[in-house]
Amino acid sequence: MEKEKRSRTRLVPLPSRALVPDRDAARDPVLECINLGITLGGIKAVEDFNFTVGRTEIAGLIGPNGAGKTTVFNLLTKVYQPTTGTILLNGRDTHGMNTMQVNKAGIARTFQNIRLFKNLSVADNVKAAMNNDMRYNMLNAILRTPAYRREEIAAHRRALKLLSIFDMQDIADVRAGSLPYGAQRRLEIVRALATNPSLLLLDEPAAGMNPSETAELMDSIRKVHEMFQIAIVLIEHDMSLVMNICEGICVLNFGHIIAKGTPDDIQSNPAVIEAYLGRNREAK
Amino acid sequence: MRRLINLKRVEARRIYLTYFVVIAAYVICQTMSSTKMMSSSMRGMLVPICAYMVMAVSLNLVVGISGELSLGHAGFMSVGAFSGVATAILLQNLLPFAPVRLAIAMISGAVFAALAGFLIGIPVLRLKGDYLAIVTLAFGEIIKSILNNFYLGVDSAGLHFSMLSDTTRLLPGGQLIIRGPMGISRIMKIATFPAGFILVMIALAIVFNLVNSRFGRGFMAIRDDRIAAESIGLDVTKFKLTAFVMSAALAGAAGCLFSLNYSTIVANKFDFNTSILILVFVVLGGQGNMLGSIIAAAALTILPEKLREFSDYRMLLYAVILIMTMLITNNDNIKAFFQNILPGSKAKFQKEESDA
Ligand SMILES: Nc1ncnc2c1ncn2[C@@H]1O[C@H](COP(=O)(O)OP(=O)(O)OP(=O)(O)O)[C@@H](O)[C@H]1O
Numbered sequence: 139m140e141k142e143k144r145s146r147t148r149l150v151p152l153p154s155r156a157l158v159p160d161r162d163a164a165r166d167p168v169l170e171c172i173n174l175g176i177t178l179g180g181i182k183a184v185e186d187f188n189f190t191v192g193r194t195e196i197a198g199l200i201g202p203n204g205a206g207k208t209t210v211f212n213l214l215t216k217v218y219q220p221t222t223g224t225i226l227l228n229g230r231d232t233h234g235m236n237t238m239q240v241n242k243a244g245i246a247r248t249f250q251n252i253r254l255f256k257n258l259s260v261a262d263n264v265k266a267a268m269n270n271d272m273r274y275n276m277l278n279a280i281l282r283t284p285a286y287r288r289e290e291i292a293a294h295r296r297a298l299k300l301l302s303i304f305d306m307q308d309i310a311d312v313r314a315g316s317l318p319y320g321a322q323r324r325l326e327i328v329r330a331l332a333t334n335p336s337l338l339l340l341d342e343p344a345a346g347m348n349p350s351e352t353a354e355l356m357d358s359i360r361k362v363h364e365m366f367q368i369a370i371v372l373i374e375h376d377m378s379l380v381m382n383i384c385e386g387i388c389v390l391n392f393g394h395i396i397a398k399g400t401p402d403d404i405q406s407n408p409a410v411i412e413a414y415l416g417r418n419r420e421a422k
Numbered sequence: 423m424r425r426l427i428n429l430k431r432v433e434a435r436r437i438y439l440t441y442f443v444v445i446a447a448y449v450i451c452q453t454m455s456s457t458k459m460m461s462s463s464m465r466g467m468l469v470p471i472c473a474y475m476v477m478a479v480s481l482n483l484v485v486g487i488s489g490e491l492s493l494g495h496a497g498f499m500s501v502g503a504f505s506g507v508a509t510a511i512l513l514q515n516l517l518p519f520a521p522v523r524l525a526i527a528m529i530s531g532a533v534f535a536a537l538a539g540f541l542i543g544i545p546v547l548r549l550k551g552d553y554l555a556i557v558t559l560a561f562g563e564i565i566k567s568i569l570n571n572f573y574l575g576v577d578s579a580g581l582h583f584s585m586l587s588d589t590t591r592l593l594p595g596g597q598l599i600i601r602g603p604m605g606i607s608r609i610m611k612i613a614t615f616p617a618g619f620i621l622v623m624i625a626l627a628i629v630f631n632l633v634n635s636r637f638g639r640g641f642m643a644i645r646d647d648r649i650a651a652e653s654i655g656l657d658v659t660k661f662k663l664t665a666f667v668m669s670a671a672l673a674g675a676a677g678c679l680f681s682l683n684y685s686t687i688v689a690n691k692f693d694f695n696t697s698i699l700i701l702v703f704v705v706l707g708g709q710g711n712m713l714g715s716i717i718a719a720a721a722l723t724i725l726p727e728k729l730r731e732f733s734d735y736r737m738l739l740y741a742v743i744l745i746m747t748m749l750i751t752n753n754d755n756i757k758a759f760f761q762n763i764l765p766g767s768k769a770k771f772q773k774e775e776s777d778a
């Protein structure tokens with residue numbers, strides 16, 4: 139029943155509330171969410187989510203615990219199928235796609251509760267993400283033909299290069315599960331980048347990091363943004379990080395967007411202050 | 423910072439060690455058997471041991487590398503056995519040179535088993551969850567019933583087959599190859615120990631080379647975290663199917679080798695107990711550990727024979743030894759206890775512990 143509400147064609151124009159940086163204004167947005175919503179366990183975890191991300195924007199998604207931020211990422215990557223609304227990725231409706239297909243279409247992500255391939259080496263975690271770029275077949279692999287060698291060497295080089303962005307090239311042969319926490323978070327970003335995304339979703343990349351690690355991470359995110367010229371959406375509780383690197387911010391509370399704007403707008407928005415302070419008051 | 427293990431080096435060392443152990447064991451057994459230092463009962467077990475090693479390695483690809491539970495591996499063995507032996511019999515006059523006939527028979531067994539693996543893998547591996555265990559369990563039983571009721575004959579007009587009863591009505595001079603519950607009899611025993619050794623080496627090479635390619639990374643990535651694997655664009659169903667079909671193919675070749683070592687085979691030989699025995703090789707040897715699988719397969723095939731002198735208590739002892747070994751290899755407390763007794767391994771264990 140709910141399914142029929144989902145529009146399948148691109149009839150909806152760019153929502154007027156869209157907020158993209160000037161340099162992206164002339165280009166098609168990389169992502170448009172229109173009336174996106176999902177019901178989980180009887181509650182509307184996300185509702186009426188209208189959100190646009192420009193080609194080369196760094197956007198932030200913030201909100202109190204349980205606001206539905208991770209759920210939005212799960213909707214975008216089709217871990218959950220939305221019950222209402224449309225997601226347009228590069229102008230293409232992702233209706234009916236699964237997680238794998240959405241990744242091929244250009245979305246890569248990290249996870250709030252780190253999901254690495256623990257028993258693989260750091261380099262193999264990254265190379266696993268390059269699978270779709272590699273062409274050699276099973277016979278090549280079994281016989282170790284020149285095609286196999288060529289592609290494997292190229293993949294290894296590229297993996298090391300990507301790892302070097304986060305200064306991790308020297309631990310390429312280490313088991314991923316044995317890395318310290320911060321390094322695991324960075325490795326997840328590298329793995330996501332290895333799939334050549336046009337939109338990178340980072341779910342609390344700085345969680346559990348100390349201030350100096352967070353500062354480094356901030357630099358790295360900027361570096362990634364500059365090198366690959368991609369759009370990045372990040373969920374983060376560390377306000378200094380969000381306010382520093384995001385160009386646009388979207389605030390979520392109880393599954394609804396309560397504010398959208400530049401970091402300055404958001405910091406002085408009474409609804410946002412209320413949402414955060416109200417929650418703090420409850421907690422105390 | 424904690425010292426971190428270099429996985430690549432550990433991995434390479436393990437692969438070379440595995441090849442080395444297999445080659446050394448082959449050379450020793452071959453010398454002993456040709457200089458008559460080996461008992462005839464032991465000599466008769468060489469080919470079955472090779473076949474079980476291949477079974478263990480191939481099941482380890484599914485259970486250890488791909489992280490799926492399969493309880494019907496003997497089913498693929500029987501598909502390979504019947505199709506391979508039938509091929510060997512059909513080629514008997516065309517190809518008098520036995521080694522070539524053996525090779526073609528094993529390839530045929532592998533192809534048919536792979537086909538069976540593909541057919542049951544396609545619907546099952548699409549599902550999330552451990553449905554493979556149930557379906558392979560059923561498959562093992564179903565294939566046994568089918569083969570128990572299957573008749574295949576050849577005459578001048580070609581191949582004929584029938585189910586339930588023999589209605590092939592062969593022309594004079596025709597030959598009934600598969601006779602339902604009687605299986606196949608009067609098989610020419612063309613399986614040899616060198617052929618078995620080569621099959622083990624091929625199985626190892628296939629599995630090791632696959633594991634160290636984009637395919638192996640895919641299998642292990644999906645095993646470690648399915649959602650993350652999907653999020654980086656891996657086709658979970660395709661990878662799981664690939665590992666499963668490859669494993670079935672190797673089991674088929676092993677089944678063919680196994681059967682061509684006996685003059686008669688029946689479908690009941692490849693029952694649920696055999697599937698479980700192979701799973702025990704894998705669990706005992708360690709999931710993902712090919713050398714362990716190979717050693718476990720050899721040890722657990724020889725052990726019941728060696729325990730024959732205890733006649734009545736044979737299977738009891740076998741069970742006790744099995745349980746003890748499982749405990750020792752899987753229980754941390756007991757492991758630590760043995761490490762305390764054996765000082766050499768203690769240091770090594772502690773190092774690994776701190777690395778992990
Ligand atoms: N699979 C699920 N089934 C039922 N309810 C769910 C499910 N996943 C999330 N929820 C609910 O949806 C709401 C939003 O959860 P979500 O994980 O998106 O929050 P969040 O904004 O990411 O919070 P946090 O900052 O703590 O990570 C929560 O109330 C949560 O309990």
Ligand SMILES: [Mg+2]
Binds near residue numbers: 207208209250
């Ligand atoms: Mg969250």
